[in-house]
Amino acid sequence: MTKKTAASHVNPPGLSRRTLLGAAAAVTGALAARDAHAESPTASPGTTAAGAFAFEEATVAELRAGLESGKHTARGLTEAYLARIRALDRTGELPLCSVIETNPDALAMAEALDAERKAKGARGPLHGIPVLIKDNIATADRMQTTAGSLALVGALPPRDAFIVERLRAAGAVLLGKTNLSEWANFRSTHSMSGWSARGGLCRNPYALDRTPSGSSSGSGAATAANFCAVSVGTETDGSIVSPASACALVGLKPTVGLVSRAGIIPISSTQDTAGPMTRTVADAAVLLGVLAGEDPRDAATATGRGRAHADYTKFLDPKGLAGARIGVPRERLFGYHPATDAVVERALELMKAQGAVLVDPAPLPNMNKLDGPELEVMLYEFKAGLEAYLAQLGEGAPVRTLADLIAFNEKHRDREMPHFGQEILLQAQQKGPLTDATYRKALAECRRFSRAEGVDAVMNKHKLDALVAPTQAPPGPIDLVLGDHWLGSSSTPAAVSGYPTLTVPAGDVHGLPVGLSFIGRAWSEPVLLKLAYAYEQASHARRKPGFAPSMNPRGA
Numbered sequence: 001m002t003k004k005t006a007a008s009h010v011n012p013p014g015l016s017r018r019t020l021l022g023a024a025a026a027v028t029g030a031l032a033a034r035d036a037h038a039e040s041p042t043a044s045p046g047t048t049a050a051g052a053f054a055f056e057e058a059t060v061a062e063l064r065a066g067l068e069s070g071k072h073t074a075r076g077l078t079e080a081y082l083a084r085i086r087a088l089d090r091t092g093e094l095p096l097c098s099v100i101e102t103n104p105d106a107l108a109m110a111e112a113l114d115a116e117r118k119a120k121g122a123r124g125p126l127h128g129i130p131v132l133i134k135d136n137i138a139t140a141d142r143m144q145t146t147a148g149s150l151a152l153v154g155a156l157p158p159r160d161a162f163i164v165e166r167l168r169a170a171g172a173v174l175l176g177k178t179n180l181s182e183w184a185n186f187r188s189t190h191s192m193s194g195w196s197a198r199g200g201l202c203r204n205p206y207a208l209d210r211t212p213s214g215s216s217s218g219s220g221a222a223t224a225a226n227f228c229a230v231s232v233g234t235e236t237d238g239s240i241v242s243p244a245s246a247c248a249l250v251g252l253k254p255t256v257g258l259v260s261r262a263g264i265i266p267i268s269s270t271q272d273t274a275g276p277m278t279r280t281v282a283d284a285a286v287l288l289g290v291l292a293g294e295d296p297r298d299a300a301t302a303t304g305r306g307r308a309h310a311d312y313t314k315f316l317d318p319k320g321l322a323g324a325r326i327g328v329p330r331e332r333l334f335g336y337h338p339a340t341d342a343v344v345e346r347a348l349e350l351m352k353a354q355g356a357v358l359v360d361p362a363p364l365p366n367m368n369k370l371d372g373p374e375l376e377v378m379l380y381e382f383k384a385g386l387e388a389y390l391a392q393l394g395e396g397a398p399v400r401t402l403a404d405l406i407a408f409n410e411k412h413r414d415r416e417m418p419h420f421g422q423e424i425l426l427q428a429q430q431k432g433p434l435t436d437a438t439y440r441k442a443l444a445e446c447r448r449f450s451r452a453e454g455v456d457a458v459m460n461k462h463k464l465d466a467l468v469a470p471t472q473a474p475p476g477p478i479d480l481v482l483g484d485h486w487l488g489s490s491s492t493p494a495a496v497s498g499y500p501t502l503t504v505p506a507g508d509v510h511g512l513p514v515g516l517s518f519i520g521r522a523w524s525e526p527v528l529l530k531l532a533y534a535y536e537q538a539s540h541a542r543r544k545p546g547f548a549p550s551m552n553p554r555g556a
Contacts, residue, residue: 053084056226057544060129060283063229067117067128074110074117074128077229078173081130082106085176085227094208094549098221100135100199102176104142110173125286127171132228134219135177135199136184137161137274138263143174147265148182148196150416151408155390155397161263162295163232163274170290175228178218184239185215186267186382188420190483193217193242197416203478204246205545206512210475211484214242216251219277223249224545230278230287236267236378238472238491240275241503245471245515248505248542250284250532252276253491255522256498257304259288260295266385268378269300270443271495279542281504281533285312288525307523315526320534322355324465327362327458329493333469336488343507343514344470347539351468354538359462366449370496373449376442379428402429419480450497459521466524466531467493471503471515477551490517502528505541512551 055063055077066072082102089096103109113128122128133139136147138157146152160168167174179199185191194202194217202217204210205225212221216233220243223231233240235253244251252275259274266272276287292308294301309315328348334341352358383402390400399405406425409416431439458464469490476485494501499522506516516535518528536542 053080053226055080055229057279058226058229059280060125060229060286063129064125064127068122074113074173075107077128078106078110078130078175081175081228085222088225088547089222089227094203095200096205096208096221096225096547097179097200097202098205098212098218098225099132099227100148100177100179100196100218101143103174106130106173106175113171113173116171123169123171124290126167126290129172129229130175131167131172132175132178132219132222132231133164133167134180134216134231134233135196136180136234136265137164137177137232138265139164139174139177141174143177144198145177145265146198147184148180148198149405150197150412151399151405152397153198155399156394157263158392158394159263162260162297163291164263166290166293167232172290178216178222178231180218181215181239183425184234184236184265184267186236186378187422187424188483189423190420192419192478192480193484194221194478195419197412201478204475205547206247206475207548207551209478209550210512211246211478212243213246213472213475215239216243216277220244220247220249220251223247223277223279225547226544230276230283232274232287232291233277234264234272234274235491235495236271237374237495238489240277241471241491241501241515241517242489244277244503245517246475246513248508248513248515248545250276250278250281250502250504250536251515252284252288252502252525252528253494253500254288254292254525255304255307255500257300257302258308258500258523258525259291260293260298260301262295262297265389266382268381269385270377270381270446271498281529281536282313282316284502285316285529285533288312304523309526312526312529315530316533317530318534318537319355320530321351321538324356324531325463326351326356326358326531327462327464327467328358328360329364329458329467329469330361331363332367333364333488333490337473339509340470340473340514343509344468344516347506347516347535348468350538351535354534359464362458362462362464362467364454364458364467364493366453367493369449370446370492373442373445374492374496377439377446379424380431380434380436380439380442383428383431384434420483446496450493451499455493455497455499455519456521465520465527467519469517469519470506471517474509474512474514490519494519498522500525500528502532504532504536506539507541508543510551511548
């Protein structure tokens with residue numbers, strides 16, 4: 001969730017902020033990579049002759065081409081990204097803190113994949129590509145799976161999450177795990193996005209005094225900072241698209257049931273999903289093709305039988321906006337921040353110039369009826385889902401129930417609750433089983449108002465291919481006293497309905513990123529990817545972060 005309603009950490013502080021901001025290239029020039037095919041015979045592998053990070057903004061296609069040609073090796077890529085994480089993630093007075101731990105087996109994985117490529121060829125487009133995953137996604141290896149909480153340190157999952165199995169099968173290198181808002185931001189009504197007891201406070205690489213937003217904050221910040229090729233986040237309501245917007249990324253929240261949740265620490269069985277967080281739409285398409293698929297451990301994936309595609313890149317079309325009917329739901333999804341609206345108005349004009357037909361306005365009915373029922377559903381489902389997850393952990397797990405977790409946090413209040421409490425956990429503890437009439441009523445209202453009388457209603461009425469809206473306002477300041485500053489967002493219609501939404505960079509306000517969201521019907525990922533790709537190719541709105549210490553408006 002985003003909106004308010006003992007492996008060691010990597011990289012102890014070492015480099016100064018001056019080094020980070022003024023000489024990042026020189027820092028990364030100290031890479032320990034041993035790729036025999038470096039870009040220059042005088043440069044360390046992973047760097048250019050000038051010392052700049054060679055893989056900055058590199059796409060999966062570019063890295064794949066280098067691997068296929070022999071210019072790169074999986075080991076060389078892995079060493080380069082690990083060295084960049086060591087150099088930049090935990091340094092200075094305002095550390096990024098986006099990676100909660102690196103994988104001690106990453107280099108061995110990479111070496112094995114290099115040998116396999118040489119002997120048998122590549123498994124697919126992610127063979128040898130370094131990937132980061134969020135720390136609520138289980139791995140049965142030497143990494144932890146904690147949702148950022150000290151309560152789960154040492155609690156071993158019985159097996160990999162299904163999507164981790166798919167990443168391994170695809171030949172991806174599991175580089176490490178990303179920091180997150182503890183318990184996926186479902187702990188306190190006054191929380192700070194990006195903070196966890198285990199990982200510390202994650203920051204935004206565009207301005208280090210700004211929030212990275214959402215619970216997949218580490219995945220967003222790390223991908224934007226070029227600490228990996230691509231990453232995986234999870235969302236209940238906004239936790240992929242919000243940090244993606246705040247960090248100028250592409251974030252895709254799939255239809256619930258397209259991607260298995262088995263092995264992912266849950267909030268809501270009706271809204272949770274994992275999804276890609278990448279720097280380009282094409283990379284999101286590649287990663288989605290690996291993640292999507294039916295899993296007998298997650299009954300929701302049976303509803304998507306036959307819906308998954310092994311290759312979503314076939315839907316990418318630079319002219320994909322031509323003739324597309326795009327609805328603009330201005331009521332409630334616009335108007336909370338004029339500068340954000342101005343960025344999106346320019347995006348709408350660009351889409352029109354690319355041949356899109358704008359239906360403006362296209363009101364989304366019943367939006368105001370979702371907030372109460374949504375929270376009620378999540379409180380019930382969190383308690384049931386979390387206790388089911390905890391029950392299958394190995395011997396020695398510190399907590400087995402939600403009550404145990406609450407007690408753990410109270411006992412370790414100085415480390416677990418230095419900035420905010422656990423009001424949401426206390427509310428969830430009061431809920432009964434999923435057979436309760438209160439829960440069933442709230443769930444029925446969520447489905448009715450978000451689907452038949454929500455997204456489906458407006459799209460049917462106007463024969464739309466998608467809805468578009470600002471993803472959210474620019475990232476707000478980090479506030480240790482008051483918590484997050486939220487003005488508005490567009491994540492809830494897709495979150496509550498379980499339908500897909502995709503955010504793509506649209507521009508910035510005073511250097512702070514703003515995203516544009518495409519929202520569609522169930523199973524319309526191919527359509528959203530086509531539309532977003534066409535917009536991306538026409539706008540070229542993403543720019544790399546500068547690690548500024550604070551937000552500095554242009555002209556100030």
